[in-house]
Amino acid sequence: xxxxxxxxxxxxxxxxxxxxxxxxxxxxxxxxxxxxxxxxxxxxxxxxxxxxxxxxxxxxxxxxxxxxxxxxxxxxxxxxxxx
Amino acid sequence: xxxxxxxxxxxxxxxxxxxxxxxxxxxxxxxxxxxxxxxxxxxxxxxxxxxxxxxxxxxxxxxxxxxxxxxxxxxxxxxxxxxxxxxxxxxxxxxxxxxxxxxxxxxxxxxxxxxxxxxxxxxxxxxxxxxxxxxxxxxxxxxxxxxxxxxxxxxxxxxxxxxxxxxxxxxxxxxxxxxxxxxxxxxxxxxxxxxxxxxxxxxxxxxxxxxxxxxxxxxxxxxxxxxxxxxxxxxxxxxxxxxxxxxxxxxxx
Numbered sequence: 362x363x364x365x366x367x368x369x370x371x372x373x374x375x376x377x378x379x380x381x382x383x384x385x386x387x388x389x390x391x392x393x394x395x396x397x398x399x400x401x402x403x404x405x406x407x408x409x410x411x412x413x414x415x416x417x418x419x420x421x422x423x424x425x426x427x428x429x430x431x432x433x434x435x436x437x438x439x440x441x442x443x444x
Numbered sequence: 445x446x447x448x449x450x451x452x453x454x455x456x457x458x459x460x461x462x463x464x465x466x467x468x469x470x471x472x473x474x475x476x477x478x479x480x481x482x483x484x485x486x487x488x489x490x491x492x493x494x495x496x497x498x499x500x501x502x503x504x505x506x507x508x509x510x511x512x513x514x515x516x517x518x519x520x521x522x523x524x525x526x527x528x529x530x531x532x533x534x535x536x537x538x539x540x541x542x543x544x545x546x547x548x549x550x551x552x553x554x555x556x557x558x559x560x561x562x563x564x565x566x567x568x569x570x571x572x573x574x575x576x577x578x579x580x581x582x583x584x585x586x587x588x589x590x591x592x593x594x595x596x597x598x599x600x601x602x603x604x605x606x607x608x609x610x611x612x613x614x615x616x617x618x619x620x621x622x623x624x625x626x627x628x629x630x631x632x633x634x635x636x637x638x639x640x641x642x643x644x645x646x647x648x649x650x651x652x653x654x655x656x657x658x659x660x661x662x663x664x665x666x667x668x669x670x671x672x673x674x675x676x677x678x679x680x681x682x683x684x685x686x687x688x689x690x691x692x693x694x695x696x697x
Contacts, residue, residue, distance in 0.1 A: 367640070374629045374664055382631075404569045409664060411562055415641030420569065 364435050364442070367413060372431075375406050385431050392428040403428060416441045448479035449524040449689040450516050452509070452548075454533035455484070457563055458598055461491050464530050467673045471528060474678035478686050481520065485512050487536070498592050498599040502539070502560075502607030509540045517547070524689040527551040528681050532563045534614055534624075541617040550621025550688045552681050553614060555664070558641060560611030571595045616649040621688050623656040625681075627674050630661055656684075 369382040376397045391398055398406075407418055418441060427437040453468055455461040472482040486493040487508055489500035516525060525548045529537045534553030541551060557563045571593055592601045616622045624645065626638045636659035638646070646655045662674030 370629060401570075404566055407569065408562075408566045411565060412558065413639045413641055415558060415639075415644050417561060417565075420572065 364414075364438050365431070368410075368431060368435055368438065371406065371409050371413060375402055375409060387430070387432040387435070389431045391430060391434065392425055398428070410438060414438060414442060446479070447481050447520050447523050449481075449526060449685055450520045451475055451480055451482045451526045451528050451685055452512055452516060453482055453484045454509070454527060454529035454537050455486055455491055456531035456533050457490065457557075458567070458596065460531050461486075467677060468530070470673065470678040471681050474682035475685060478682045480682065480685055480689075481523075483512060483516055485509060485533075496599065497604070498601045500601075501603055502536075502611060505536055506540050506544055509536065510544050510546075513546060513548070524549050524692050526685050526688060528554070528685070530554045530556075532557045535559060535563065535611045538614045538617065539611050541620055542612075548620065549692050550623070550684075551617070552623045552625065552684055554625040554677055554681070555627040556614055556624060556642075558645070559613040560608040563611070564605065564608050567595045567598070567600070613645070615645055616653060616655050619653075621653055621656070623658065623684055625677065626657070626659045627662040627664065627677070628659060629664055630659075632661075636661060 365387065366382075369385040372385055372391075373380055373382040376395065380395070380397075392403075407423065410416070411418055416438070427433055453471060455468070456464045468484060472484070475482045485508065487500065487505040488495035489497035513525065525546075527537045527541070527548055528551065530553075534551075534556035535558075537551050537553065540546065541548065592599050594600075614624070624642055626642045628636070628639060630636060638657055638659050642657060646657045649655050658680060660674050660676045660680065662677070
């Protein structure tokens with residue numbers, strides 16, 4: 362399983378055709394840099410992450426830092442998968 | 445034309461029940477073309493049914509599925525019975541088949557929500573987001589437990605929140621055929637691999653018949669204002685129900 366590949370797909374699904382998966386790299390900045398990634402989009406993204414990876418994310422475990430870049434988001438998910 | 449089998453379709457929850465209504469109809473039509481009669485379970489307080497969501501409970505919904513199975517059994521004596529359900533409906537069917545008496549042969553869960561907490565999480569986050577915006581509290585997504593709360597146009601009672609939270613993770617059901625259908629937004633040039641989540645559900649199955657896992661291409665159902673139907677889904681559900689019914693008939697000799 363490639364977490365980065367899955368995440369870029371989910372970002373594309375959540376943000377729409379203006380953000381194809383190929384536009385994302387590990388260094389891509391997310392929260393604050395992508396206008397469409399507002400609070401509701403983060404809620405939707407958390408849901409799709411949970412459904413896709415089969416993990417449960419405690420709400421107090423989520424911080425803005427986790428959504429800073431694609432790399433931090435991948436690390437956040439990988440951390441949950443290791444638990 | 446004699447009835448080949450009967451299927452109880454079970455709705456998704458909340459907005460998803462509305463946006464998946466069209467594909468439910470397509471599934472019913474595909475079943476009808478194969479001589480399979482379909483019933484749509486619309487749990488009380490949701491969809492078009494009577495009652496209010498705030499008065500609903502998960503155990504009440506399971507009672508309703510039991511009552512509907514009794515009706516279908518009475519109308520089609522000796523006919524193989526199956527369930528097919530999308531999203532949270534799959535959780536309800538799995539809970540029903542593991543907690544109540546059913547003479548059904550199998551169930552198909554498409555684009556399933558994994559468990560009750562998975563269904564509740566987005567609503568809880570929406571509620572908390574609204575509360576945080578109103579109060580300036582930026583720390584917690586805690587669900588407000590004490591009173592009924594309206595979220596996204598739905599009024600949740602604490603008992604319903606507790607009931608949904610207690611709905612267990614989907615999986616195989618002993619003595620029943622199980623198919624899980626993953627609908628994924630995959631590029632055409634990539635193989636249709638299941639999500640890590642459903643792979644783990646299938647791998648974790650240690651009892652009963654193995655789970656049949658299928659992957660279809662289509663748009664995910666959450667946060668899509670106008671979801672695109674998965675054109676292969678109705679045909680897959682109908683073909684599976686017919687296959688399971690034929691297998692059961694062959695076993696009976």
